[in-house]
Amino acid sequence: MSGAEFLLWMRGPGISFAALFFIAGVVLRLIEILMLGRTKNLAELRGSGSTAGMRTIATRFLPADANTFRRSLPTIVLGYLFHIGLFVVIFLLTPHIKLFQSVFHIGWPGLPTPVVDFFTVVALVSMLGLLWRRVSNRLLRFLSTGEDYLSWAVTFMPLLTGYLSYHHLLLPYSWMLGIHILSVALLLVIFPFTKLMHSFTLFIARYYNGAIAGEKGVQQ
Amino acid sequence: MTQPSLEKGVNILREQIDGPVAAFFSSCVHCGMCAEACLFYTETGDPKYTPIHKLEPMRRLWEREFTFAGRIKKWLGLAPPISDEELEQWQPVVYDSCTLCGRCSMVCPVGNDITYMIRRMREGMAASGNAPQGLIGATTRAVKLGSPMGVKLATLEAQARHVKISTGLDVPFDEEGAEYMVVLSSMEVVNYPEYLEAITRIFHEAGKRWTISTEAFEATNSGIQIGVSDIAAELVGRIVAAAEKLQVKTVITPECGHAYTALRWEGPNLIGRPFLFKVRHILEVLDDLREQGLLQTSGMENDRITFHDPCQLVRRGGVVDPPRNLLNMVSNNFVEMEDHGTMNWCCGAGGGVSANEAADEIRLKAFKRKKAQLESLEVETLVTACANCRIQLEEGIEENEMEIPVVGITEMLAAHLVEHPSSDEGEQP
Ligand code: SF4
Ligand code: SF4
Numbered sequence A: 001m002s003g004a005e006f007l008l009w010m011r012g013p014g015i016s017f018a019a020l021f022f023i024a025g026v027v028l029r030l031i032e033i034l035m036l037g038r039t040k041n042l043a044e045l046r047g048s049g050s051t052a053g054m055r056t057i058a059t060r061f062l063p064a065d066a067n068t069f070r071r072s073l074p075t076i077v078l079g080y081l082f083h084i085g086l087f088v089v090i091f092l093l094t095p096h097i098k099l100f101q102s103v104f105h106i107g108w109p110g111l112p113t114p115v116v117d118f119f120t121v122v123a124l125v126s127m128l129g130l131l132w133r134r135v136s137n138r139l140l141r142f143l144s145t146g147e148d149y150l151s152w153a154v155t156f157m158p159l160l161t162g163y164l165s166y167h168h169l170l171l172p173y174s175w176m177l178g179i180h181i182l183s184v185a186l187l188l189v190i191f192p193f194t195k196l197m198h199s200f201t202l203f204i205a206r207y208y209n210g211a212i213a214g215e216k217g218v219q220q
Numbered sequence B: 001m002t003q004p005s006l007e008k009g010v011n012i013l014r015e016q017i018d019g020p021v022a023a024f025f026s027s028c029v030h031c032g033m034c035a036e037a038c039l040f041y042t043e044t045g046d047p048k049y050t051p052i053h054k055l056e057p058m059r060r061l062w063e064r065e066f067t068f069a070g071r072i073k074k075w076l077g078l079a080p081p082i083s084d085e086e087l088e089q090w091q092p093v094v095y096d097s098c099t100l101c102g103r104c105s106m107v108c109p110v111g112n113d114i115t116y117m118i119r120r121m122r123e124g125m126a127a128s129g130n131a132p133q134g135l136i137g138a139t140t141r142a143v144k145l146g147s148p149m150g151v152k153l154a155t156l157e158a159q160a161r162h163v164k165i166s167t168g169l170d171v172p173f174d175e176e177g178a179e180y181m182v183v184l185s186s187m188e189v190v191n192y193p194e195y196l197e198a199i200t201r202i203f204h205e206a207g208k209r210w211t212i213s214t215e216a217f218e219a220t221n222s223g224i225q226i227g228v229s230d231i232a233a234e235l236v237g238r239i240v241a242a243a244e245k246l247q248v249k250t251v252i253t254p255e256c257g258h259a260y261t262a263l264r265w266e267g268p269n270l271i272g273r274p275f276l277f278k279v280r281h282i283l284e285v286l287d288d289l290r291e292q293g294l295l296q297t298s299g300m301e302n303d304r305i306t307f308h309d310p311c312q313l314v315r316r317g318g319v320v321d322p323p324r325n326l327l328n329m330v331s332n333n334f335v336e337m338e339d340h341g342t343m344n345w346c347c348g349a350g351g352g353v354s355a356n357e358a359a360d361e362i363r364l365k366a367f368k369r370k371k372a373q374l375e376s377l378e379v380e381t382l383v384t385a386c387a388n389c390r391i392q393l394e395e396g397i398e399e400n401e402m403e404i405p406v407v408g409i410t411e412m413l414a415a416h417l418v419e420h421p422s423s424d425e426g427e428q429p
Helices: A003-034 A049-059 A066-071 A073-092 A094-104 A113-136 A138-143 A146-166 A173-193 A195-215 B006-016 B019-027 B033-037 B051-066 B068-075 B084-096 B103-107 B114-127 B133-145 B153-167 B186-191 B194-206 B222-226 B229-246 B257-271 B282-291 B321-330 B357-377 B387-399 B409-415
Strands: B180-182 B250-253 B278-281 B305-307 B381-384 B406-408
Touching: A003 A173, A003 A195, A003 B019, A003 B068, A049 A195, A066 A073, A066 B033, A073 A094, A073 A113, A073 A146, A113 A138, A113 A146, A138 B051, A146 A173, A146 A195, A173 A195, A195 B019, B006 B051, B006 B084, B006 B114, B019 B051, B019 B114, B033 B051, B033 B103, B051 B068, B051 B084, B051 B114, B084 B114, B084 B357, B103 B114, B114 B222, B133 B222, B133 B229, B133 B357, B153 B186, B153 B194, B180 B229, B186 B194, B186 B387, B194 B282, B194 B406, B194 B409, B222 B229, B222 B257, B229 B257, B250 B257, B250 B282, B257 B278, B257 B387, B278 B282, B282 B321, B282 B409, B305 B321, B321 B409, B357 B387, B381 B387, B381 B409, B387 B406, B406 B409
Parallel strands: B180 B250, B250 B278, B305 B381, B381 B406
Antiparallel strands: none
């Protein structure tokens, strides 16, 4: 198989299959959660749970207060850098936007490639920092499971291979791009069965947390 | 309590897994931020006290039975079932080192309400026979004697006689149609009778009709702390029956954190229907009286004072402003701790920890957090609104050779109460 054939296959059936698997998996997981529901609160409520729930979805993007921020400083800073970098790379790189456009028929303006390139480096470096903390910090090492490392690896690979292919490093371009798409496919397939699901479920979690507190009149 | 067994425990734990629990477990990214919010971790540095880790057996049950991948793992024999040994091993982290304070739930970036889950996990622990002895004892006394500390009506009546002697006022028992029915915590009756005297005088001045039921005067609820909803419901049911019999408008819970949560927030859900009366914390009632001008005080405390927020009242209960409004009424030197209000640090003794001897050592270790807060403030008096916090604060302060008196808000207010000669009984001045 030539590099061009490999790339063609990955671009076509390879990634399509992975994407379908991803969608089915995510929907299944969300149904598993939402089906369980929450029993109605019979106490005399002090505030609207749904309003507070929606509010908490937004407020939890920021740390609770300055002292919380201080206490978990490296985790929070690296976490932000990584997530911002990842977001920019996925959604603001022009070739990615073109791909979304071909599937969903909606597009949006991207950032100049060198800027995205910079954010890729930010994401990669902060991910290395997060991994370093996971293995070196006593608390994080204790909490970490195989799944944490697996999730890290399948997220890191697309970033790395994307970076390498853009800079024409290591392998011929078509091979590297093919491997990049392969790594994305792997990410998509593994996604629904790991903590990567938090990208979707955190909205449900925050909503419930905020609603439970808001019904008691506690604002978060 | 019925005969516990592993099977019962697992069945009950399974029933506890609802949408929020599934969303929370699905979302955890193992970032460790909840640990930094938990005083049992910050004061020991031991990662096993990480809040989300306290739930590992429950998380495994959820994964095994409520997720697609987990069911496959279970089928392949890769997800062993929960064992008695495992639950027993988790007892110290689920009970001894969690006060259900709710601080972890405030900081989790994905929004997990970890405390909500620990409260639920205890249901499975208790049903499987893995609750601590101290809590089992307190719960048994609460069911049989009506009080976790075994305080009897006669003790309360004796306190009422003392109130009569020192104030000339009657503590009204079993008065039908009163506006308020007051419930008390055993700790208050035994250790802080000042409270009873304070409310007697305050309600008298406010011209409010109130009463105490001889059938249900205990406000605390061990069933909630140990995690047996049936018992919690029975204890709540006693108060509900008494309040409905006396046809009171409002039941007032005392200076106790979990009693408020038990009656105000869990109560109706435990008995499966809304109450026919309102439930208010004494601080909410006092704050209302203040607003209506029915609580008049004179003079100011000049001591530098601060307020320790009882977790169940403030962070988990939503009574945030009343204590502050009330303190500002009688103090011109009230300062806040660095982390206060909904972000306050627990005293270390809530959630049944104080009733559990196995937790004695870690409880006093956890107090170091409060100690650090107090030391940085250099206050002369510490005010709180929970008898359980107060005992822990007093013990911790003594243990650490500090000298800070601890006072309840209600009695502090009563000390400044403007009193009118009681010749025209019940009439408003
Ligand atoms: S803070 Fe939340 S996401 Fe982080 S480890 Fe704790 S429960 Fe998990
Ligand atoms: S509720 Fe409080 S004591 Fe319990 S785990 Fe959370 S922070 Fe720690």
